[in-house]
Amino acid sequence: MKPTDLNTPTHFHKVVDCQWACPAHTPVPEYIRLIAAGRYTDAYMINWHSNVFPGILGRTCDRPCEPACRRGRVEAEPVAICRLKRVAADNKDEVLRRMPPVPALKNGKRIACVGAGPASLTVARDLALIGYEVHIYDSEAKGGGFMWTQIPRFRLPESVIEEEVGYITGRGGVVTHYNHRVQSLKALLAEGYDAVFVGCGAPRGRDLDVPGRKEAAANIHIGIEWLAKVSFGHIERIGRRVLVLGGGNTAMDCCRSARRLGGEDVKVIVRSGFEEMKASPWEKEDAMREGIPILNWLVPKRVLHENGRLAGMVFEKVKAEHDAEGRRTLVPTGEPEVTFACDDVLVAIGQENAFPWIERDIGIAFDRRGLPKLDPVTLQSTLPSVFFGGDAAFGPKNIIWAVAHGHEVAISIDLFCRGEDVHARPDPHVRMSSQKMGIHEWSYDNDVSIDLRYKVPHVEERIALRDIRVEVELGYDRDLAYKEAERCLNCDVQTVFDAKLCIECDGCVDICPTDCITFTENGPEDELRTRLKAPAINPDQDLYLADGLKTGRVMVKDEDVCLHCGLCAERCPTGAWDMQKFYLETAKTYASGAHACRR
Amino acid sequence: MSYLKPALHHPKLPVNALGLTRRDYEGSISTLCAGCGHDSISAAIIQAMWELGIAPHRVAKLSGIGCSSKTPDYFLGASHGFNSVHGRMPSVLTGANLANRELVYLGVSGDGDSANIGIGQFMHLMRRGVNMTYIVENNGVYGLTKGQFSATSDKGSKAKRGTVNADQPIDLVALAIELGATYVARSFSGDKEQLVPLIKGALTHGGVAFIDCISPCVAFNNHDGSTKSYDYVREHNEAVNRLDVFFDRSEITASYAPGELVEVTQHDGSVLRLRKRHEDHDPTDRVAAMTYLARHRAMGEIVTGLLYVNAEAEDLHRRLGTVATPLNRLDDAALCPGAAALEKINAALR
Numbered sequence: 001m002k003p004t005d006l007n008t009p010t011h012f013h014k015v016v017d018c019q020w021a022c023p024a025h026t027p028v029p030e031y032i033r034l035i036a037a038g039r040y041t042d043a044y045m046i047n048w049h050s051n052v053f054p055g056i057l058g059r060t061c062d063r064p065c066e067p068a069c070r071r072g073r074v075e076a077e078p079v080a081i082c083r084l085k086r087v088a089a090d091n092k093d094e095v096l097r098r099m100p101p102v103p104a105l106k107n108g109k110r111i112a113c114v115g116a117g118p119a120s121l122t123v124a125r126d127l128a129l130i131g132y133e134v135h136i137y138d139s140e141a142k143g144g145g146f147m148w149t150q151i152p153r154f155r156l157p158e159s160v161i162e163e164e165v166g167y168i169t170g171r172g173g174v175v176t177h178y179n180h181r182v183q184s185l186k187a188l189l190a191e192g193y194d195a196v197f198v199g200c201g202a203p204r205g206r207d208l209d210v211p212g213r214k215e216a217a218a219n220i221h222i223g224i225e226w227l228a229k230v231s232f233g234h235i236e237r238i239g240r241r242v243l244v245l246g247g248g249n250t251a252m253d254c255c256r257s258a259r260r261l262g263g264e265d266v267k268v269i270v271r272s273g274f275e276e277m278k279a280s281p282w283e284k285e286d287a288m289r290e291g292i293p294i295l296n297w298l299v300p301k302r303v304l305h306e307n308g309r310l311a312g313m314v315f316e317k318v319k320a321e322h323d324a325e326g327r328r329t330l331v332p333t334g335e336p337e338v339t340f341a342c343d344d345v346l347v348a349i350g351q352e353n354a355f356p357w358i359e360r361d362i363g364i365a366f367d368r369r370g371l372p373k374l375d376p377v378t379l380q381s382t383l384p385s386v387f388f389g390g391d392a393a394f395g396p397k398n399i400i401w402a403v404a405h406g407h408e409v410a411i412s413i414d415l416f417c418r419g420e421d422v423h424a425r426p427d428p429h430v431r432m433s434s435q436k437m438g439i440h441e442w443s444y445d446n447d448v449s450i451d452l453r454y455k456v457p458h459v460e461e462r463i464a465l466r467d468i469r470v471e472v473e474l475g476y477d478r479d480l481a482y483k484e485a486e487r488c489l490n491c492d493v494q495t496v497f498d499a500k501l502c503i504e505c506d507g508c509v510d511i512c513p514t515d516c517i518t519f520t521e522n523g524p525e526d527e528l529r530t531r532l533k534a535p536a537i538n539p540d541q542d543l544y545l546a547d548g549l550k551t552g553r554v555m556v557k558d559e560d561v562c563l564h565c566g567l568c569a570e571r572c573p574t575g576a577w578d579m580q581k582f583y584l585e586t587a588k589t590y591a592s593g594a595h596a597c598r599r
Numbered sequence: 600m601s602y603l604k605p606a607l608h609h610p611k612l613p614v615n616a617l618g619l620t621r622r623d624y625e626g627s628i629s630t631l632c633a634g635c636g637h638d639s640i641s642a643a644i645i646q647a648m649w650e651l652g653i654a655p656h657r658v659a660k661l662s663g664i665g666c667s668s669k670t671p672d673y674f675l676g677a678s679h680g681f682n683s684v685h686g687r688m689p690s691v692l693t694g695a696n697l698a699n700r701e702l703v704y705l706g707v708s709g710d711g712d713s714a715n716i717g718i719g720q721f722m723h724l725m726r727r728g729v730n731m732t733y734i735v736e737n738n739g740v741y742g743l744t745k746g747q748f749s750a751t752s753d754k755g756s757k758a759k760r761g762t763v764n765a766d767q768p769i770d771l772v773a774l775a776i777e778l779g780a781t782y783v784a785r786s787f788s789g790d791k792e793q794l795v796p797l798i799k800g801a802l803t804h805g806g807v808a809f810i811d812c813i814s815p816c817v818a819f820n821n822h823d824g825s826t827k828s829y830d831y832v833r834e835h836n837e838a839v840n841r842l843d844v845f846f847d848r849s850e851i852t853a854s855y856a857p858g859e860l861v862e863v864t865q866h867d868g869s870v871l872r873l874r875k876r877h878e879d880h881d882p883t884d885r886v887a888a889m890t891y892l893a894r895h896r897a898m899g900e901i902v903t904g905l906l907y908v909n910a911e912a913e914d915l916h917r918r919l920g921t922v923a924t925p926l927n928r929l930d931d932a933a934l935c936p937g938a939a940a941l942e943k944i945n946a947a948l949r
Contacts, residue, residue, distance in 0.1 A: 073610065074607045074608075074609075074610065075607060440601070446601065447601065447603070447605075448605035448607060450605070450606050450607065503634065503817075503821070503829050503830075504789060504829065505634040505635075505636065505639065505788075505789065505815070505817065505829060506638075506639045506642070506788075506789060506791065507633055507634045507635070507638055507639070509642075510638055510639055510641070510642035511604070511628075511629075511638070513604050513605045513606075513607060513608060513622075514607065514608055514609045515608075515609045515612070534609045534611060534612065535611065537611060550830070550833075551833065561609055561610065563605050563607055565601070565605050566601070567601055567604065570601055570633065571633045571634070571638070572633055572634065573632065573633045573634025573635075573817045574634070
């Protein structure tokens with residue numbers, strides 16, 4: 001196996017599992033340490049630069065970081081990264097003064113963003129900060145897009161959206177055109193914008209196609225449309241017995257909203273099994289806690305109606321069968337059909353992208369699924385001045401992906417407007433700094449907490465179900481936040497090995513609490529993995545290999561379950577091991593100054 | 600500075616016959632200098648005890664004074680322990696062994712503790728054949744008092760500040776064989792592949808087992824000119840054999856690289872399988888082993904491996920004909936048989 005290349009940041013970036021998994025690559029351990037230190041505003045700003053909506057995401061993110069968290073591999077559950085982010089937002093002081101100023105002198109370029117969701121807002125922020133004039137168009141009266149219309153207020157209060165959208169639209173450089181639906185891209189392009197960003201989301205909910213659907217239409221609602229109407233207060237009541245069809249997060253938001261609008265007997269009905277549902281585990285948990293059963297393996301067969309009014313629905317019981325290629329099909333079990341009486345049905349079985357307002361003769365190519373053909377890195381369409389991002393780019397994803405797209409598109413648009421190659425992407429900013437303070441002193445808390453994950457306190461259910469505007473989660477208080485933050489393993493504090501200094505005393509091998517380190521003869525990686533001190537069984541996690549030792553052996557460290565406790569470095573007599581903080585910030589259009597030395 | 604090792608461990612840590620992981624055999628975190636060879640020996644003891652499936656509470660670990668003698672605190676936190684006066688571990692251990700022969704006895708000592716102040720104790724324990732494992736963590740210097748030469752320091756070896764040792768060293772291995780030890784080995788803290796099986800063989804031996812383990816002192820004896828530094832020992836190490844310990848003959852299936860095999864079956868049925876690396880070394884011939892050692896020492900080699908073993912080990916209890924039951928399990932009548940029994944003994948001696 002070849003020695004690990006430390007001249008590129010890839011190896012150490014992958015070690016920071018949470019940051020690697022985050023589409024926006026937020027430096028998670030860094031802000032968690034700041035929260036533990038009570039520096040909430042600093043923690044907020046790191047998030048703001050990276051993911052733009054810390055308060056919103058701290059409540060609603062899909063948290064790809066948490067399944068990746070190393071803590072989950074050495075203990076039962078990952079660090080509550082998402083809810084710690086909310087702590088930073090809840091406890092911060094004044095942040096406006098810390099944000100980079102929007103330049104008064106404009107560069108003369110005008111950009112249009114279609115949709116006022118997270119992708120568009122990110123593009124607008126990143127470009128406004130370097131002197132662009134950005135125009136945002138949205139059919140609603142407020143900014144936020146799906147964050148506003150699709151996420152119920154009991155999960156995300158209005159004030160949080162207004163605050164964080166305001167940090168973008170309220171500081172100059174951004175002109176909003178609300179209540180203005182863009183009907184024609186051709187017409188928009190004709191207005192002379194230097195570039196157009198399409199961030200209009202995936203606005204069409206998939207409908208149900210079963211007998212009786214039409215006859216009972218008055219009480220069958222498309223989930224995302226219904227949620228939007230609830231958000232705007234156009235709908236305030238629902239029937240007593242409600243069926244929610246679908247297994248995604250939209251279904252979870254629908255059932256919990258229904259529960260607050262008069263739904264007493266609310267059921268979620270899903271085609272697939274419980275484990276395969278698209279909804280995040282914590283959202284399923286929250287729904288079930290509110291007395292909503294989730295019924296699996298039921299496929300809708302027909303809608304029952306009496307006198308033009310919805311009466312119930314009939315479902316067929318199915319099971320999964322896999323063919324030789326592992327493809328899954330649902331086959332009827334042959335059991336009797338299941339009927340549920342109901343007053344309303346919410347259909348949350350998926351979303352589709354729809355671009356009826358984009359003319360097909362202006363040079364933008366679409367694929368078979370109706371999605372635009374895009375460069376996966378630059379997000380540029382086949383019409384060079386038009387870029388896509390968020391759900392409009394590759395179909396429905398989530399807020400954090402929209403933000404990540406937004407940053408990339410802002411860079412693309414800036415390069416495009418300056419006449420440069422959009423593929424010549426700037427490198428991320430990377431720093432490595434030793435954390436050594438004394439012989440056995442580190443500038444991070446290397447004492448590993450053994451606490452289990454702390455639960456976020458909830459408001460009493462009786463109160464929560466009474467009003468759809470009451471936020472269910474209370475968030476961690478400062479004490480709980482400190483304890484939860486201490487569970488973070490500081491994976492960004494890297495174990496860096498210098499073979500030239502090593503005397504091969506085995507001190508690090510003996511002390512390592514998780515048997516990560518081995519000194520042995522080199523060999524092919526697959527074979528090497530089997531003969532380490534503890535077998536390296538997780539192929540997703542790289543081995544760190546260094547050669548150049550006196551005995552001709554190599555040092556192999558399995559990064560998989562390293563606790564970053566620093567004991568190897570404490571036990572090292574020659575300083576061959578050092579604990580160095582790896583700080584990576586993805587490139588932005590502007591110099592963020594998120595860390596002190598570049599301020 | 601970390602005082603505690605995190606309790607979190609590798610999720611796939613294997614368990615031994617008792618259902619314990621290697622981590623269950625650890626002690627408190629070492630306070631020795633970073634890089635000390637002694638810590639590697641502690642790790643090797645942990646590994647050997649775990650592999651053998653010895654219950655920690657059935658082990659008595661005894662030591663004297665010195666860096667080495669501090670180490671029993673750093674392994675087997677659930678075992679019995681005793682820190683004796685400097686150099687007096689052998690007599691305390693002998694007493695403990697006489698009182699309760701059912702425990703596994705491990706004596707940990709250093710070159711100063713055993714070859715200087717405790718040399719007399721060392722020699723008599725070897726003669727008596729106390730059933731124990733005696734490990735000397737040999738670094739050639741007094742580390743706790745800043746690096747003066749000890750009695751095992753080689754003639755001509757240089758101290759950290761340049762002083763040259765003028766005295767002859769004591770070779771504890773030669774002495775142990777001479778005095779009747781029945782399992783004698785030398786190893787190096789930097790070679791656990793060799794050390795762990797040697798400790799396992801010693802723990803199962805059934806008589807007095809002695810291991811002289813060279814263990815570099817990173818603070819005072821790991822420089823050019825030292826004969827007990829990591830570099831010097833690696834350069835001059837001549838392993839005469841490689842040992843594997845088996846408990847079931849059916850386990851002996853692995854194929855080995857060429858080299859003559861010697862198998863020794865011990866009292867408890869365990870099999871020591873030695874793969875010879877030097878054809879002219881016979882570990883079962885006491886006189887030949889002594890000659891071999893003397894010859895190779897003169898050549899400047901540090902001979903390591905299992906140097907001498909006698910499967911017919913005889914221990915102190917057999918020689919004295921003592922009662923098999925530990926004293927703490929005998930009742931008053933047995934422990935204090937009364938005036939008539941005393942009279943009988945006295946009469947036998949008249």
